[in-house]
Amino acid sequence: MSAMSKTLGPSPAALQHPEHLTQLSEKNGCCVVEINGVQIAESCDTIAVEETGHDLVLYFPSEDVVTEILLDSDSRTTCPFKGEARYFAAMIDGRKQDIAWFYPQVYDDVAPIARYIAFYADRVDLNAS
Secondary structure, eight states, rough: SSSSSOOOSSOOOHHHHOOOOOEEOOOOOOOEEEEEEEEEEESOEEEEEETTTTTTTEOOOOBOGGGSSSEEOOOEETTTTEEEEEEEEETTEEEEEEEEOOOOSSSGGGGGTTTTTEOTTTTSEEEEE
């Protein structure tokens, strides 16, 4: 998976709501994600996304995530500022739960996160240094 994907063009929502900010920056240091004691991601190249109305989210390069041990999910959501998200799941407390998401294609403003993977902070152990 490469971050160099064709974008969806300008976000209509961003054009209609210029007060809604989505800021991307490189995260200094390295980050590790574990679930049930198993490391599923480690990267020193994460992108921090700060978005109006949301907590800061770290996006990991897909090559730094062990997607082979994650479960596919049928979940899909649409963010009017980023695009359509797809999900990965894992077994937590005996049931399948979505734990991560990514955008196969994104709007221009967030092009660097195309195909990067983000995790729900309350469903995994995320350690950032």
